[in-house]
Amino acid sequence: MALSPVFLAYVLAFGAAVLGCAIGFRRALQVADADTRRGLAGVVAGSGGWALFELAFLVAPSRFLKYVAYDLSLVVGLSTVGAWLYFCSAYTGRSFHRNTTYRRAAVATYVGIVAVKLTNHVHGLYFTTTPVQSPFPHLAIQHGTIHWLVAGLSYALVAVGFFMLFELFLEADYDTRPLGALVGVTALPVALDVVGFASPLLVDINYEPLGVAAFALGVLYVYEAEFLAVQLTDGVDDAIVYLDANDRIREYNGRASDLFTALNGATGQPFDDVLPEVAETLGDDHPVVERTVDGETRYYLASDTSFSLGQSDIGRMVVFSDVTRTERKRRELERHNEQLEGFAAAIRHELLNTLQIVGGRVTVAGNALDRGNVETARESLRTASETSDRMSSIVEDLSVLARHGKTLGDTERVDFADAVADAWADADVDDLSLSLEGDGDVVADPTRLRELLASAFAFAAHNGASEVTVERGDDWFAIAGDGRPPGDTEPAAFFEYGSAVPDSEAGILLPNVRMLAAVHGWSASLDTEYEQGVRVVVSDTESVSGPVDGAA
Structure with a gap:
């Protein structure tokens, strides 16, 4: 008998979710931060196991095996909620995932709900099953009140996790659209759940594994740079530009776009072409960038740091730290040093030369008087007097330097x-x-x-x-x-x-x-x-x- 196209579509969808999670699990193990790695790996593994048991529910040859597979899918699926909250807490720099009270409460809640699920064949309060033939032969699930209460609690906890992520993106001043796109993909299966429950258009099973798998793969492959950059810059209030491995602009926060308007719309372009003066400055011993902010000249120290996923470098992060006060003091000190050097040069050149001229002319005048040459002596003394007057002018000029050269x-x-x-x-x-x-x-x-x-x-x-x-x-x-x-x-x-x-x-x-x-x-x-x-x-x-x- 030919297999139904709808049945094949379901098998392919959940099979793809299992395969994607298997691939993503290896990627998740390369995340540098240990707690974030454990949380994300748990989400990917739980989602993959959830999808695998949903697939087994579809293809199992007997009603008993289908029932067992679906029951186990609910047990594994619930574990993804805990892994998700662990990931969100670790990724956003919170400590909820390490709090002993929270962890014990989470384990106790999980064990209690699992106990209800695993004993469903006795009380039937969580779900019931009925064999149906449309749109293909399968075991239809009718969820009970307890299921919807647990589902409501799970969705609320998942929403808390998304709130933590959005808050971090906003605090880091990064574009939240990539996160919004992943949230949309993750939430779409919830709508499929509702349609499956309310109408015969879809099979009434849990579609959430597809959404969770899509989120995990999106974080690990599509938006890995953005998510890694946001986590690395948590708590950093500076302007930040993220570059890929080819030094092309991948992401930047709002502070960076305010500081460098050329960044707007420059995603994907070479950093050297968009901000050539900054790229050149990065190679200097003193990489300070001068910008005008609200009519005031401010100075920013540009520093770039390579970061990696596992053993592979995946890009650079250029951070612009406001060092205006320090730079102004440095420049003022530099100016004072130059001024002191100039002052010494002026004294050495102007005053000493003038004194030598005066001394020389006085000596000439003395020798002339010894020889009785009064005219020569008078001329020499006149020159010495004029030079002395010029020295007074030089002293006045030097006093200007000393008096007004201060800060x-x-x-x-x-x-x-x-x-x-x-x-x-x-x-x-x-x-x-x-x-x-x-x-x-x-x-x-x-x-x-x-x-x-x-x-x-x-x-x-x-x-x-x-x-x-x-x-x-x-x-x-x-x-x-x-x-x-x-x-x-x-x-x-x-x-x-x-x-x-x-x-x-x-x-x-x-x-x-x-x-x-x-x-x-x-x-x-x-x-x-x-x-x-x-x-x-x-x-x-x-x-x-x-x-x-x-x-x-």
């Missing part, structure tokens, strides 16, 4: 035009003319900003400028003088203490400009494309629109 305290909104006017009045600019293009406020220390501008103006005057132009942009300003152009001199040399660029009499004016900019977190550089003289650009400033504090 910046409070800042305020400063009217840029007023700061330019005050600095112009302070600087020794003779009869130079000044023009200002652009306006607005800048967040700065008023005194340091004025000193910065005054030093730039003094340099322009020394460099032979007849006109100084100040420009104000959104996050920058520039001071240009139409004096001697830099020529072939390296632009960086203009800002180095002790470099004597463009000549020794320039003092340390532009180095002080760079230092006063660095104190604010700005950068100063020479515009190499400016050919009419020297143009100093101060960038990365913070522009503020609106009236100055205290203004009407």
Whole structure:
């Protein structure tokens, strides 16, 4: 007699569940965390045994064997609830699965329910059977009240487990859609149970093994990376990007997508293509990434860690830890060290050279007087006096470095035009003319900003400028003088203490400009494309629109 297609479909479905669980069991044994491994292996093994006894129920040749197979399927199936809760507790970092009271209560409940099931042939309160011929010859099951009470309790406990998983995904700021998809697949057999109970369209048996097997295989093969990444990052509040074995983006949490908008929609793309600056930084000795968050510059330490399933590496996890406070202190210390080095270079070069000149001229004057050459002596002493005056100017410049090179305290909104006017009045600019293009406020220390501008103006005057132009942009300003152009001199040399660029009499004016900019977190550089003289650009400033504090 030909076998019914419906019967073959049932056999294939439950047979596939048994085979899938057998394959998944080996995979589950490779999970690194011991408790998670035991729980997941128990779920897979219980689901496989459940499906196996359901299959035996379908193919057993006698009514007695069918009855025994179905009874045993209920016993094994109930064990998956305990394994499921054990897995969920271990995976989410809870300790319920290790609590002695909970474990004893679970075992006692399980033994009590199993006792009712195994004695069903005596009392018949759990289920009854009736031979039927449609849709194929089988033993129809009519579940009793106790079965539905146990089923309700089991579904409630399973729901608690799913709640623990969802809570972990949400706390880790990961996409919950993969978990939602697996929940949907797992819950679908429950609907089949209801249809089988309420109508003759389906055989009234337990379809849950199919759903549990689908969940286990989904965790172990389809979404293994996501589930492993979430467990590894439990309790980590940082931005995280998960890469597969080929360094392609597999997953990232919400904090990462907020920090790097390029990640949105980039799943499956090479990490180097999506975030090339981060990929390059990972190879540095100090892999710190700078980002702007809510208008504030913040720093994140990028670290990557390989992780594996069993003996095989399955990907990398890139974690971005906020180290803004530490990095700011490090950069400030670095700036102080550079400033001290510059201070030493300035003293060594400027003051010692000047003292040597003064000493040499005084010696020449003395020798000239011994020979009776009064004119030569007078000229030498005049040069020594002028050099001494220049030394006073250098000392004043050094005092600016010492006084204003300290860590910046409070800042305020400063009217840029007023700061330019005050600095112009302070600087020794003779009869130079000044023009200002652009306006607005800048967040700065008023005194340091004025000193910065005054030093730039003094340099322009020394460099032979007849006109100084100040420009104000959104996050920058520039001071240009139409004096001697830099020529072939390296632009960086203009800002180095002790470099004597463009000549020794320039003092340390532009180095002080760079230092006063660095104190604010700005950068100063020479515009190499400016050919009419020297143009100093101060960038990365913070522009503020609106009236100055205290203004009407």
